[in-house]
Amino acid sequence: MYFFAYPGKPDQISEPIETAAKFLNNTAFQVTTWKMLDIAGAFIRNEIIAKINQEEVFVADITRLNFNVTYEVAYAIGKGKPLLLVKNSSIKEAAPFIREVGIFDTIGWKEYTNSEELVKIIQAYIPKPLPISPIINTKVPVFFLDTKHKSDFITRITARIKKARLNFRSFDPNEQPRLSAYDAINHIAQSYGAVIPLLSETNEDYEVHNLRAAFLAGLADGMEKSLCLLQYAESPVPIDYRDFVKIYRVPEDINKYIADFAISMVEAFQDQEEIEEKPDISYLQKFDLGASSAENEMRTLKAYYLPTDEYRNVARGEVQLVVGRKGSGKSAIFLQIRDKERGRGANIVLDLKPDGYQLIKFKELVLQYLQEGTFQHTIMAFWEYILLLELTNKILVTDEKRYLTQSGLFEPYRELEQIYIQEAYTSEGDFTERMSILINNLTTSYKAKYGNSTNVRLSVPEITDLLYKNDIKELRNKVISYLKQKDKVWILFDNIDKGWPSTGLKHEDLIIIRTLIDATRQLQRQVDKERIDLFPVIFLRNDVYELLVAETSDRQKETKVRLDWVDPDLLRELIRLRIISSFGDDNEKFEKLWRNVCVSHYKGEETSQYLIERSLMRPRFLINLINACKSFAINLNHTKIEEDDIEKGFYSFSTDLLTDISYEIRDILPEAEDILYNFINCKVDMSKGELEEIINESISNSLLLEKIIDLLLWYGFIGIKINSHDIKYIYNMNYNMRLLKGLLKKNVNTTGYSINPAFWPALMIN
DSSP states (O other): OOEEEOSSSSHHHHHHHHHHHHHHTTTOOOEEGGGGGGOSSSSSHHHHHHHHHHHHHEEESSSSSOHHHHHHHHHHHHTTOOOOEEEETOOOOOOHHHHHOSSGTTOOOOSSSSSSHHHHHHHHHHOOOOOOOOOOOOOSOEEEESSSSOOOOOOOHHHHHHHTOOOOOEEOTOOOOOHHHHHHHHHHHHOEEEEEOOOOSSSSSSSHHHHHHHHHHHHHHHOOOOEEEEEEETTTOOGGGGGSSSSSSSSSHHHHHHHHHHHHHHHHHHHHOOOOOOTTOOOHOOOOOOOGGGGGGTTGGGGGGGHHHHHHHHHTTTTTTEEEOOOOOOOHHHHHHHHHHHHHHTTTEEEOOOOHHHHHHHHHHHHHBBBBHHHHHHHHHHHHHHHHHHHHHHHHTTTTTHHHHHTHHHHHHHHHHHHHHHTTTTOSEEEEEEHHHHHHHHHHHHHHTTTTSSSOOOOOHHHHHHHOOOOOHHHHHHHHHHHTTTSSEEEEEEEETTOTTTTTOOOHHHHHHHHHHHHHHHHHHHTTTOOOEEEEEEEEHHHHHHHHHHHHHTOSSSSSEEOOOOHHHHHHHHHOOOEEEHHOOEEEEEHHHHHHHOOOOETTTHHHHHHHHTTTHHHHHHHHHHHHHHHHHHTTOOBBOOHHHHHHHHHHHHHHHHHHHHHHHHHHOOOGGTTTGGGTOOOOOOOOOHHHHTTTTTTTHHHHHHHHHHHHHHTSSEEEEEEETTTEEEGGGTOOOHHHHHHHHHHTTOEEEEGGGGGGTTTTTT
């Protein structure tokens, strides 16, 4: 009836479980543990999987997380087995911690300290499986588990998935710090298959990543989805699972595995019968807010996108920079503009999303070999070359058939194609992979000419000779000549500030951004002379932009829009459009739609306002918070989000938010990465002296003190308390730090600081 899995180490875990099992077996309960199985000469995995399939209820101990048990828990969920998780609270938790992985805390578990308590937990358990959606997302049928650091191998995997024209969703730990069980189950349930890379022990963060991988792989196997589980070399996959993992050692191995996976996807598409929606699915389960990351909803975003004034300014070609905080909607604008403009055949739309890893590689290459005086000119030349090559590649792909039939395109196309071939710039893979190949070629060219000499000062002709295969002027002229045949040219550049090293932003990183802006502006001026409409738009994080402005002498030349959300009603409209997309009630007001999915009040506050006030006024955070509450409600079979679901969901969200904002602070000021954890169990309200005392617990540098306080205000972690009822956070002051600090000076005698309630649960603040 019950099958019990638990980690083999430490030994203290085994004793109370085996004792409890023996006691229960003398009652009406039948419990089998993995140690009771006859597994001599057999793979333990196979025997355990067979037992999970056979028994009615699966019980797992997660006191110490490991690959095997994590996989087995997910497999049981995928098979629709009722699941009971338990944890021995008397044993010290060890890394990787549950809060870091983030899967199990959204399922929930029961704690025990001895066999007697464990017996009572099992006897009181009412079996119920976690709900799984039966609907396949046919528009985006593949799921990919991304990694925190984008190595060449990971870049190759994503490039080959794109090359196979497999539309995919992904979990990116740079975008979301933790993966919830609800999201993992939904991602796999909605997919025909999943591509899941495992990291070797030499990789940073490999333990947390591989536990996520184990959970996703278990779900995929349990739901009988196609699974491509990839591993570099043999380590560290448990021996029982090595027959199920595809080992690669060179990039060409990846090509073969993804090709085989693509074939299985086509077969799944052909074999899969349309699954009708089950009639017993609740209203709440039908409620789909979409993904909080725009990249994961690019095929569906158009159905519920909220066209703000900032979006319209970009669509009219009036701005060069879109500036916003993480999760404010930059990528959503990127995708909407891209899809809108490339639907018009006479346009060329170049959409570039480089990986931060490649930019770091290029920066290190230039810094290693060249003197500082050469640095800026080299990067400027590099960007110009990249933009021209990518524009050429986009033209050749976009007009591959059109040039044969459209008057005036044949000769210019052939000429452009010929010069592109001479440049030997590969058309394989995506932009990130092409950029990686170009950087490797640049390294080879440098060493062929200058050996291992470092700190070399190159002249302009020498840099040109190093970068370009042929005459850059000829390439530029051919591109401009061809673009005369087009209506509009868009260059959309996102992710330039994504994936910075943990050492934080440096002067050289800002030069990379500044030179990119200058290169697009220069190209725009060149084509403008030929009366060609070219609209470059670069998407930047707000805090990175502020640093850029501080370092730039000729600032404010670029036109920009800021994605600052200050109106709660605008966020309600964003949610309303997503609810409408689920149910089709086009004319219904928010209040009525919201009451169908959530209780009206929580602790005396209207629930939508309560959640909005704890989202830091960012759309992504608000969607994550509502989804967290919804996941607990669905797991508990509630028909709508109840008060206790809000409490549990808010706690889970708060933990993720704390990690997220810590990462954002680290990008700007690495010394203060863990500063938020100084506030654990502290008072909500404090004077400036008390605030400084808390910061000084880990930061002894007095020069950093004011900078850290400014960062805490900037990210909305703390606000300024005017009186007992009036607290101003950065978003209450239109994101204007001068206004916020001016308010502080004007009320110097009565003003204190207050920690944003969004962080209270994570910091254990009452």
